[in-house]
Amino acid sequence: MTSKPPAGPGDASAGAASPTGDPWLLTPGPLTTSPTVKQAMLHDFGSRDRGFIEVNRRMRERLVAIAGGEGSHVCVPLQGSGTFVVEAMLGNFVPRDGKLLILINGAYGKRMAKICDYYGRATVIQETPEDVPADPAALDKALAADPAITHVAAVHCETTSGVLNPMAALADIVAKHGRALLIDAMSAFGAIPLDAREVPYDALVASSNKCLEGSPGMGFCIARRTALEAAKGNSPSLSLDLHDQWVAMEKNGQWRFTPPTHCILAFDQALAEFEAEGGVAGRGGRYRANCKILVEGMRALGFKTLLPDALQAPIIVTFHMPSDPHFDFEVFYDSLRRKGYVIYPGKLTVAESFRIGCIGRLGAEEMRGALSAIKNTLAGMGVKTGVPAAA
Ligand SMILES: *Cc1c(COP(=O)(O)O)cnc(C)c1O
Numbered sequence: 001m002t003s004k005p006p007a008g009p010g011d012a013s014a015g016a017a018s019p020t021g022d023p024w025l026l027t028p029g030p031l032t033t034s035p036t037v038k039q040a041m042l043h044d045f046g047s048r049d050r051g052f053i054e055v056n057r058r059m060r061e062r063l064v065a066i067a068g069g070e071g072s073h074v075c076v077p078l079q080g081s082g083t084f085v086v087e088a089m090l091g092n093f094v095p096r097d098g099k100l101l102i103l104i105n106g107a108y109g110k111r112m113a114k115i116c117d118y119y120g121r122a123t124v125i126q127e128t129p130e131d132v133p134a135d136p137a138a139l140d141k142a143l144a145a146d147p148a149i150t151h152v153a154a155v156h157c158e159t160t161s162g163v164l165n166p167m168a169a170l171a172d173i174v175a176k177h178g179r180a181l182l183i184d185a186m187s188a189f190g191a192i193p194l195d196a197r198e199v200p201y202d203a204l205v206a207s208s209n210k211c212l213e214g215s216p217g218m219g220f221c222i223a224r225r226t227a228l229e230a231a232k233g234n235s236p237s238l239s240l241d242l243h244d245q246w247v248a249m250e251k252n253g254q255w256r257f258t259p260p261t262h263c264i265l266a267f268d269q270a271l272a273e274f275e276a277e278g279g280v281a282g283r284g285g286r287y288r289a290n291c292k293i294l295v296e297g298m299r300a301l302g303f304k305t306l307l308p309d310a311l312q313a314p315i316i317v318t319f320h321m322p323s324d325p326h327f328d329f330e331v332f333y334d335s336l337r338r339k340g341y342v343i344y345p346g347k348l349t350v351a352e353s354f355r356i357g358c359i360g361r362l363g364a365e366e367m368r369g370a371l372s373a374i375k376n377t378l379a380g381m382g383v384k385t386g387v388p389a390a391a
Pocket residue numbers: 028029081082083084086108155157158159184185186187207
């Protein structure tokens with residue numbers, strides 16, 4: 001008796017699937033990786049293996065170079081999803097008697113505030129709506145008014161809406177007041193320029209699986225060496241102690257605890273592909289082209305973006321829900337999934353919405369494929385237009 005294998009997660013037989021048969025991930029992460037990045041994982045390395053230690057060293061060096069931090073900054077990698085390294089950054093750099101001002105305009109800023117609640121760190125919140133960037137002038141005022149604030153935390157691209165925060169202007173204000181800046185650049189690092197030689201910060205965190213297109217599994221912190229040295233003893237957590245992780249890794253090139261070896265091998269390959277694409281300029285260029293195709297195509301179908309183009313980062317785009325009574329998001333989502341494209345629900349409080357990502361190993365062909373799947377799906381649902389209800 002022969003039996004058909006069960007339809008796995010990669011069964012996108014009805015649509016235009018990737019080379020592995022998996023759907024294209026137009027999401028904030030995990031993201032589509034290249035076949036060569038996936039292949040790089042097909043090895044078992046011991047943590048003390050000299051070849052592995054060399055790959056790890058090279059990865060850290062490349063990440064510092066991408067940040068523009070050679071000579072001033074160091075790279076400390078950490079096991080876990082992106083949130084682990086955000087938590088590590090806050091726990092390490094904000095001392096127990098410090099005070100953190102958090103700029104919030106979405107879920108990731110809110111998450112930083114929640115982490116500080118767990119850790120009992122003093123915070124001040126400065127919040128703008130999800131479709132409004134952080135305000136440098138308001139930050140200037142807040143820092144002038146409260147000398148107790150030691151650190152400021154900001155999100156470069158707030159993935160909740162896709163809004164780009166004015167990081168260079170914010171960094172200037174923080175530096176002018178002599179405070180330290182901590183950046184969550186998770187969904188921007190590698191695609192949106194942020195050079196440590198021009199934009200001063202004490203620490204920045206990102207992960208292996210967003211714009212750098214590795215597999216999920218590790219984050220990293222780019223830290224000003226002197227700030228990291230001064231952070232010794234601050235961490236309320238052993239496994240998230242970046243200073244300890246750094247000191248140990250500098251000593252023998254090894255991770256303190258089991259390293260995510262496969263993830264690092266994939267990341268090494270992803271970083272080689274990143275360089276081959278032309279670094280931040282090349283990667284950012286492809287994402288901007290993806291974003292343009294997506295936004296123009298969706299507008300042609302009547303959809304409306306949450307953000308004006310000037311505030312939109314080429315990372316993920318938020319669209320208002322259409323008002324057509326035949327539109328049903330679950331049906332829309334499932335139909336696109338069957339056609340080989342995974343999109344993402346909205347996470348906004350200001351409007352009913354959904355999101356489509358531009359990042360990961362996707363190009364013009366995949367974006368056009370997604371648009372044609374969206375068009376066919378709308379026709380199948382009997383939806384005439386993507387126009388939302390008038391605000
Ligand atoms: C993805 C992301 C994170 C981390 O999320 P994880 O799900 O923990 O990987 C943090 N901040 C921003 C801005 C992100 O986009």
